[in-house]
Amino acid sequence: MASVHKRLFWWAALFFMQTGCGERHQAITTNDFETAEIGPFVEAGFPFITGPLNSDKLGPGFPERNRSARTLSINLGDSAYVGFDMDLLRWSVAWDGEFLPMVTMSQISYDDFFNKGDQIPSILGTPKIATGEYAGWTIDTPNFRDPRNPIGEADSYRYGPLPEQFGRWNGLYLKGDDIGLSYTIGTTNILEYPSSTRFGTETAFSRTFALDGLQHALYLNVAEVGNELDTEVTGSVLYIYHGEARDTVTAIGVVTNHAEGLRPSIVDNKYITVRFPPTDAPIEATVLMWNGPVAKKDAFLELFSKAKIEMPDFGRGGPAYWTETVYTQGALSPDTAAYVTDILTLPLPNPWKRNVRVADAAFFDGKRAAVVTFSGDVWIVEGIDKNLERLKWRRFASGLYEPMSIEVVDGTVYVFGKEGIVRLHDLNDDGVADFYENFCNEMEQSLHSREWAADMVLAPGGGFYVAKGGIGGSSQRGTILKISADGRHVETVATGLRGPYIGIHPTKGTLSASDQQGNYVPSTPLLLVEKGDYFGFPTTPEAHQATIKSPLTWIPHRVDRSGNSQTWITGGKMGPLDEQMIHFSFARPGLFRVLIDTTSNAHQGGVSFLRANYPAPTQKGTINPADGQLYITGFNLWGSSSQGIAAFVRLRYTGLPFYLPERFKAGAQGIVLRFGVELDSAVAKDPLSFQVKRWNYKRTKEYGSGHFKLDGTPGEESMPVFSSHLSADRKAVLLVVPKMEQVMQMEVLYNLRSADGAVLEDGFWFTVNEVDEIDLTGEGFNQPIDLSINLAADRSGRTADERPSEEKGAQLFKAVACAGCHSTGVKTDGFYGPPFKDLFLSERRFEDGTSGKADADYIRESILTPAKKIVKGYDAEMPSYLGMLSESDVESLVLYIKTL
Structure with missing residues (x-):
């Protein structure tokens, strides 16, 4: 990556910042996301991003199973990169060429604000070194099985970190373009410095380690090679030859301060490891890795002969990436x-x-x-x-x-x-x-x-x-x-x-x-x-x-x-x-x-x-x-x-009057709403100032639910308010409502006035989990209240529907949140559902491969049972409006949608 010290600061001409010389400048006063110039998600001068990485399909000779849910994707410079799996503490893949596609949720929506078409990224460049889904280090003996518990079947994917007795991720250090990886394997503390070196057109990758507390032998799982034909050891360098023509080689060399030296070896003709022996003394080592044409083998050997163990001093921090x-x-x-x-x-x-x-x-x-x-x-x-x-x-x-x-x-x-x-x-x-x-x-x-x-x-x-x-x-x-x-x-x-x-x-x-x-x-x-x-x-x-x-x-x-x-x-x-x-x-x-x-x-x-x-x-x-x-x-x-x-x-x-309810009770006698202000007595005592409904939902595998009466039939019950009473302090109202029962949803819409003349036109939505007697005296209702009519009353039905109309449909389109998911034009950004412009009688293609015309019956079906036909390219994320809308409501929506 480009050095932090080479950035251009031409933005200073567009707006004002503190320059370090003490002067003060005008500040930004508004934000306009639509016109602001948004740079790339991957920022020059910063060495890593974090996200998932799918490396299952790297090609012949590489691990067949290689996914990492928590990956540090590190820029090593000169178009060389490594994915470090923070769960398994391994290099999942090292590659050169292009980096990664920006397709995760945060990346793809970064400058395309409503784009939710996310994917799991795979590398864009050429893979060089990789390991499979097993720990990057093992204790006492080489092991290439994932020790984590599977999710479901034994061969299913496993998630989360290694059990702590095997290893723990401690964190990362930053110092300029360099990054230090800190983790613990067993009782051994390890600091790792990943880097790369170009020699000619080739890239060599290096891992420099500082280990302390080696009470047991540790095995570093360096790479997995699935099509090796022959191996050769020259000093501290292991060569693995690939391909029918034996024209590709993977080379692994180790430089160390350990007296006995450290040498790579191959296990089961597939896995390359380096053994770190138990010792009381700290060990430093650099493992140099390269994959390329055999013709460049001598050039790698020359590079390796000059390799040194160089660990940056990460503990003191580094230069600030952002100084403005x-x-x-x-x-x-x-x-x-x-x-x-x-x-x-x-x-x-x-x-x-x-x-x-x-x-x-x-x-x-x-x-x-x-x-x-x-x-x-x-x-x-x-x-x-x-x-x-x-x-x-x-x-x-x-x-x-x-x-x-x-x-x-x-x-x-x-x-x-x-x-x-x-x-x-x-x-x-x-x-x-x-x-x-x-x-x-x-x-x-x-x-x-x-x-x-x-x-x-x-x-x-x-x-x-x-x-x-x-x-x-x-x-x-x-x-x-x-x-x-x-x-x-x-x-x-x-x-x-x-x-x-x-x-x-x-x-x-x-x-x-x-x-x-x-x-x-x-x-x-x-x-x-x-x-x-x-x-x-x-x-x-x-x-x-x-x-x-x-x-x-x-x-x-x-x-x-x-x-x-x-x-x-x-x-x-x-x-x-x-x-x-x-x-x-x-x-x-x-x-x-x-x-x-x-x-x-x-x-x-x-x-x-x-x-x-x-x-x-x-x-x-x-x-x-x-x-x-x-x-x-x-x-x-x-x-x-x-x-x-x-x-x-x-x-x-601000201290101004506040007009929302501050307390409620729902019980056998009805509903109490208490406000923080005195209410206009005449309006509060008028039962027509209130509309009360109730309904249940059904919990199913479908998206959302319609509305259902207590007897299970579709619809909402409009509950009569037989009388309304005002408390002694004129701040609470009691709505005498018949047959109060447990119910998932109740709604009280009210049109009141405060004593100071403010209009209180609003709603309150609640659930009744238990029906107790309300202590009316404790709620401030000291006068006798006749509740006999409440105890004998039956549930009331819905009021008669009004005539359907386009105007009513347009109001409902906003009121029941259709407008939150569907554009009335052709816009798709920010909307979960398909746009509605020219919808009526258009040909619709569905996820199951069928198609059909968007006639009145189709629109009606989509409102009441939306999961039956899912438009191709969209998810089943629309709730049913069964029972929420009357026949007149549905017909009004159909009439309105026809006009779009």
Whole structure:
């Protein structure tokens, strides 16, 4: 790679930065992702990226089975590269020529923001040296079997790190263009320096080692050769000849300070190893490797004769890769509501043309935070104050594997990506990380892109909780795990999750989660999590037999079709939200206030939407310890109603009146909603101010669920409100609703006024897990209330449908979230479903190979049973609207879609 000292800084003409001479310059005030020039994902001057690597098909003579889920793909310079498997501690493949295609999820969407067509990359160049799926080192004897437990059958893939008694990845050091690999084999500490040398048109690869604590003999598995015809040993060099013409050779030579010398040998006519004998003294050695034409053998031998053991001094750090500071100026919202969002402008554009899709943030103190991006970068931002006038952004780390979570503990940054939890160290205090320590990689990780390293939160008392995506190949997919305070132990807390994101109360330890609507997850659930919980997404056949824990609450698809993490508001500076749980919606996007109703034997919850300006999807939130406000991060990719690419915002409490419910109770007498303001008495006592519905979902293998009445038939039950009563303090209403029963979903839509004249037109969505008697006196209803009509009443049916129309269809298209997945034009970026322009009567081709016309019957079928016919090139990710929509609703949508 080009040296860090050779970069051009022409960006300084486009915007202003700190130059080191003390002058101050104008800051970036807005971000425009569409016009910003985004550079390549692989950054010149930085030595590695992390991701999966498929090397199964390297060709004759190479291992047939060679995949690595956690690979450091290292640039050695002069178009030479190596993939280091951090799980098996091996060189999976070394090659020259071209690098890798940028096709993983974070890479392919890096400058094509909504592209989700990810793949597992394979090398683009010419393979030279490779090993198969077994440990890179073994103890006492050569061994070429993977010691990890298989996933399923004995010959299936295995994921996760080596058992610690065999080896442990410690982390990597950076120093300029050089990288140091630190790991432990048994009791032996090893530091490895990979490099390469060009001689003529050929590339030789070298591995320099410093070993300490050799209590047992160690065997380095250098290479696997599957078509060797003959071997030859000359001094410390082993030659393996290949091919029918014997015209290709693999050469392995060892230079060492060990008195007896170290020599390569071949085992089973296939595996090349180097034995390191037990000794009390440290050993240094360089293993030089080359694969090429026999005619270049003498040139390699000459190169080997000059080889020296040279190990860079990694322990003191190296020069900073990024020395520039980028300044931005935030934008404050006017105080128009109780809660408003201020924008912390991102460092885009920047000198490195780096995309900045922020995934999470964590505070060092009140004015300084660490921010991680989905592209694997960590930035440090300073100057976070009331006015946000001068934010200072510095780059701190890069090369991480699709991280979506960051925490700061005692001033040290921890990042959770697919490689595990990485602890970042700045060894020489120059503002850039030099040591990427493996804090914990004990959680398994498959190659599947949807097995996200989704979320990480601090555990009270030390350690972390993490959540892993449920669509993948490892045995820990779809789980919530507890990581011990020392990072060495992983405990399974909960299972059966499709796409979990989590939250925790920082002092009480209340653990929560959401899941992603889809197969076996009929709508968005909010969950309270305890040890041993199973939540219904079957990652194993036996999971179907497990007892499924009920959610705290379900949230309807049209309200939140894609949930994310949760944050508890602590610190006492957020007004009515203090000590409340906040749930983040990626798809809507925005925030929900979560209320919890504790019954005699259960918890049940409900949500209401916190309206504000959300410029991008909302994913994570953290409380600033100084100002006590909620800082929110998020970026776009998977289908959101927002078209914003990324944002970092502050939810700020202004002190103005707040009009969302602050407490609810659901019980035998009906529903109590308590507000933080006094209500207009006449409107609150009018039952026509409220509309109440309820329905159940069905948990099936289909994507999502329709709506079903309590008797199992499709539809929603419109529940009459027989009377409405106002509490003595005029802040709570009791809705007398007949036949309150356990039900997965209830909805209360209300049109109220506050005593100060504000219009309260909104909704509240909740779940009834248990029906207790409500203590009406304790809820502030001191006057006698006649409930006899409630006890005798029957369930009411639906109201009559209104006439279908195109206008109603257009409204429904937005209201039930069709517009979040389908474009009314031809646009496909950012949409999960096919576009609808000229859809009507067009020819549709389906995944099963059939085709058909998109007539009215097809559109209707697609709305009610979408899994029957999947358009070619798309996934079965649309939920059924059976029971959600009336006959008039469906016909109105058909009429509207015909016009597009």
